[in-house]
Amino acid sequence: MKFAPMNYHYLRYPLTKFLDKVERSPFDSIDLYCSAPQLNLFDHPLSHLLELDGELRRRHLTVAAMTPENCVYPVNFCTQDRITRESSLRYYQRAIDTAEFLGCPRVQISTGFGYFDAPREEAWNNCRESMAQLAAYAERKHVTLLLEELKNTTTNVLITSRDIARMLDEIDSPAIxxxxxMDQMTYAGETVADYFANLGSRMQYVHFNDRGHTVPGDGDFPMKDYYEQIKAQGYDGCYSFEICDRRYYIDPDKAIDDTVAWMRANTHELD
Incomplete structure (x- = not known):
C-alpha cells in the first residue's frame, strides 16, 4: 500500500517546508493540495510548475494524487448558474493538465451543489453532465478522477457511497x-463495508483521517478498526492523510510526526 501525506495544514508556509518534511519522513509520495499561495490552479505560470517539478524530483518524491480546492467559492460544477459551472470545468481541466505534467495519476474531485430550494435532480443532472465531460478529458490525459461525496450541510448531490455508485453507473467511464x-463516511452513518459493497473494484482511494480531518488518534474514531476493516477487504491502494484542522497550522511538522507514530504503533506498514 502507498501512504501519502497532504499539505493542507502547511498552507501558512512555503510548499518547500512540506516537501522537506516528507523527504525526511518514511513516506516517498504526497497528495498535493492545490491552493494559493502554494499552487494556485486558477493562475500559475509555467515557470512555477517547472520549479515545482524540479523540487519534487530533487527529493525523489512522487505525487500520488492532486486535490484541488473543491466545492468552495467559486468552484461548483453542479450549480444552476451556467457561468460558474463552466468556469469550474475550466478549473478542473487545468487540474488534470497539471497532474499530467507532474506525472500524477489521480485528481480528487468533490461534488458541487445545487440551490437547496430547487429539485435535487437539477443539480444531479448538472453534476453528471460536468463529470462526464471531465472524465472524457481525463481519459485522454491518462488521469483518473477520484469522486468523493460530502456532508449534507455542504451539498445536496452526493452524500453517501450509494450516491457515488449511482453517479459512476450513469457516467460509465473508466476514468472516474x-x-x-473516514470523516464523511462516519458523518453519513456509513461503514467501510458499505463503501466496498456499493463501489466494489471502483473503491480506489482512502482519506485516512480522524474526526474533523485530524491526525489518526487525535479524534474519537476507531482508526485502528477502520484500518483493519479496509485491509480485510483486500484493499492495497493508496491512503492519503487529509489533515485540515487549524490546530495543526502552527506546527504542521508535528502532525506528520504524530501520523508516523500512530502508524508504527497500530500497523506494520512502516516496518
Missing part, C-alpha cells in the same frame, strides 16, 4: 472511480 473519507 470512487473513494472514501
Amino acid at each position: 472511480v470512487g473513494m472514501v473519507d
Whole structure:
C-alpha cells in the first residue's frame, strides 16, 4: 500500500517546508493540495510548475494524487448558474493538465451543489453532465478522477457511497472511480463495508483521517478498526492523510510526526 501525506495544514508556509518534511519522513509520495499561495490552479505560470517539478524530483518524491480546492467559492460544477459551472470545468481541466505534467495519476474531485430550494435532480443532472465531460478529458490525459461525496450541510448531490455508485453507473467511464473519507463516511452513518459493497473494484482511494480531518488518534474514531476493516477487504491502494484542522497550522511538522507514530504503533506498514 502507498501512504501519502497532504499539505493542507502547511498552507501558512512555503510548499518547500512540506516537501522537506516528507523527504525526511518514511513516506516517498504526497497528495498535493492545490491552493494559493502554494499552487494556485486558477493562475500559475509555467515557470512555477517547472520549479515545482524540479523540487519534487530533487527529493525523489512522487505525487500520488492532486486535490484541488473543491466545492468552495467559486468552484461548483453542479450549480444552476451556467457561468460558474463552466468556469469550474475550466478549473478542473487545468487540474488534470497539471497532474499530467507532474506525472500524477489521480485528481480528487468533490461534488458541487445545487440551490437547496430547487429539485435535487437539477443539480444531479448538472453534476453528471460536468463529470462526464471531465472524465472524457481525463481519459485522454491518462488521469483518473477520484469522486468523493460530502456532508449534507455542504451539498445536496452526493452524500453517501450509494450516491457515488449511482453517479459512476450513469457516467460509465473508466476514468472516474470512487473513494472514501473516514470523516464523511462516519458523518453519513456509513461503514467501510458499505463503501466496498456499493463501489466494489471502483473503491480506489482512502482519506485516512480522524474526526474533523485530524491526525489518526487525535479524534474519537476507531482508526485502528477502520484500518483493519479496509485491509480485510483486500484493499492495497493508496491512503492519503487529509489533515485540515487549524490546530495543526502552527506546527504542521508535528502532525506528520504524530501520523508516523500512530502508524508504527497500530500497523506494520512502516516496518
